[in-house]
Amino acid sequence: MTASIGWGEESRRPPRSEPLPADPTGQRLCEIFGHYPWNFIRADLPDDATAKAAWTTVKDYPLRPRVLWNHWQDANQLIGVRFTHDTCYALLDLDAGGDYCTADGVAQIRAALETIGITRTLLLRSSWSGGLHLYLPFAERINTFNLAVALKECLKAQGFRLQAGQLEIFPNVKAYGVQAFIEYMGHRLPLQPGSGSCLLDDALNPIGDSLARFFWLWDGAAGHQDMDTLRHAMKIGRDNHRKRPKRRSHPVESWRRDLDLEITEGWTAYGQTNHLLKTIACYGRVFEGHQGQALIDYTLRIALHCPGYEQYCRHQHDIERKVIAWVRAVEGYYWPLGTTPTRDTSHPKNNLVPFNQRQSESAQHRIRAAYRELEQTGELPEQITARAKAIAQRARVSQQTLYKHLSLWHPEHQKGVIALTASFLAPEEAISEASPKTSEPWKIKELHPSERDMKGEALCAGELGSDTNSFIPDRGVRGDEVAFPQEAEPAAYDLDLHEQIQHQVRSLGWSGEVIRQFIADRFEDKRWSELTEDERFLLLYHLRVLDSLEAGEPADVTAQDPSPINR
Known part of the structure; x- marks a missing residue:
């Protein structure tokens, strides 16, 4: 148009x-x-x-x-x-x-x-x-x-x-x-x-x-x-x-239309009875809300009146038995739309322990053993970086694996785990900890329309309404002062660097708790929001070094030269 x-x-x-x-x-x-x-x-x-x-x-x-x-x-x-x-x-x-x-x-x-x-x-x-x-x-x-x-x-x-x-x-x-x-x-x-x-x-x-x-x-x-x-x-x-994106049909509605189309077409050849009985029972269960005998009656009634039933269905002599079997199967797998699911998917399919889980349990066992040995012999360092290096060498694990299990060796995390209330590396002060430095609560701020959404001009409070008998060019309901009061633009932020660090953290598989502790150890107990731009580049370098190390080859990354980082 x-x-x-x-x-x-x-x-x-x-x-x-x-x-x-x-x-x-x-x-x-x-x-x-x-x-x-x-x-x-x-x-x-x-x-x-x-x-x-x-x-x-x-x-x-x-x-x-x-x-x-x-x-x-x-x-x-x-x-x-x-x-x-x-x-x-x-x-x-x-x-x-x-x-x-x-x-x-x-x-x-x-x-x-x-x-x-x-x-x-x-x-x-x-x-x-x-x-x-x-x-x-x-x-x-x-x-x-x-x-x-x-x-x-x-x-x-x-x-x-x-x-x-x-x-x-x-x-x-x-x-x-x-x-x-x-x-x-x-x-x-x-x-x-x-x-x-x-x-x-x-x-x-x-x-x-x-x-x-x-x-x-x-x-x-x-x-x-x-x-x-x-x-x-x-x-x-x-x-x-x-x-504005175009509205697309909901997948549930698409599924409903597909089922309805199959039922309306009915039988068109031999060998379709099982498929159609399942389709009818599924529709009756999900979209009509039937169960038990009501679902059996619904499925049987619809099937008997479908086009092609008498010509192509070869189970007419035992159709009721087939319907009951399919209704029982459908009730165990589907539930009425908008209700609580009845199918329990929480149980594992077998008793085999996944390979990754076995590897993780083995690494944790070696870390505990290494910690006890170093502590008993008096060789457990007080400095965090040195302690991490010593435990990693004794337990034959990488520092990446070691930092996934802080509660097993880190002195601060052995006293208790701080509850996480936000994901790590949200821009600037979006990182929340159990004890925030400020006691001032977050406030929900009112938002006004901006020029991106609509042309808006704030006008001074004044006489309400427009007099149909008075036409003064300079007169307006709210005055002539322009511009809605808008939220101040945030300070400049290196989003590219931020995304690279996020990528490295995800690659290492670290949680917010782990990376926060890593930053505190490397940068004198600083938080992410307190790091300078140069320190953030250095952090990115440390993470890249850790990510590149092979399992069982720990390294003290604090002594490395951060010059390879492409700034």
Whole structure:
């Protein structure tokens, strides 16, 4: 779909020579709301004025300008139109009884609209039901879809609920039709006689239903919109909409459709009975929630009515026995969707001890023995690096393996294991320990929309609402001070170095506890966040040396030259 025009609209444009009504007000109505004459909507005026109208779409013929004016004047019917590829207005529908159908709700919406350059609006009661229509007029025609996206992004970013019965946007963000053209939603025309529509002030008091006054207010509001700001917001909104990933079907729904398709096709050849009985029982168990005799009855009933059963099923004489067997098998393997799994997968398949587990247990045994021998002979070093080297040599293990089992030899870890509350090497101060250095708790900070998501400008607190009779260019609901208060950008951080260190830690198979202790031993009890950039490069070098050592060949890496690191 192109940005300028939707498929199927070019051939539907009305001729530019369409005769307009003789009445100047009627001409203005047709110029604004008669731009797209196709698929208009209409409804008879209900006997109960507050009842919901039964709208229908007229697809047989276009709504010509003079006919549009004639229908608008008819107090016995309601008329509505749709948007085309460009528009000179938008409309917000605030349903009666919703959260925003109040003076305060309107003021909040108007304040939100000012952040994208829409500083003037016209407020109407839409009908006798008490709903509100907030018109957003513009002095020039703009792209309809881009405007719809900008309005949606703006209101959603500021916490408004966009849904039927609360707040709806016209034009809506419609889908792109591949097989057929999809229309924008239609809306009723303003101030139609007998409809209950009228102009309102900021306090929601009626101030008349004159169409001529409506267009006078329209022109004043349109001339005061900040179109540059709006165009920028439209561009950002459209870019965000394009980058948003497309919704994909859920795998559970795909599985359900696949099972349903197989059951619908039924038997198409011999030798399919076992497969189909399993499929039917699986569907009944997972998606219908049957069990026991109910699942047996369900599977049997569906199987007997499947296409091809009588022609191709060779187990008709014992079909019930086959069904019972498959139901028992399915119940042991599947469970109803949304319930707790009934299949226990926690038991090992055999009693064999995995090879890696045997190797680990053997290494731990040798480390304990080496520690006891060194301690008994008085040869156990006090310095951590020397102790690690001595134990590794005596136990015939690498330092990588040794640091996986700190509790067996390290003095601090023999006193107890510190509970880990966060993964190691999160950027900067995200590392949390059992005893943090600061007593100030984490605080959840409020986030505001940023320019990446929507054009936003904070405006000073001031008078709420927009006076439909006053059009001062410099006046705004929140003032003229720009820029939302945003969170300060974090300090520069070498992400490439950070990722290399993370890779080495994962390669070594170390936990957060192990690498933290390794850093403390090598860098005078420092934490990760306290290391300088040079020390972090040195840490990367130490980790690479350890990773390159073969098992059983320990080395004191602190004495090595870190120059091979590519900085």
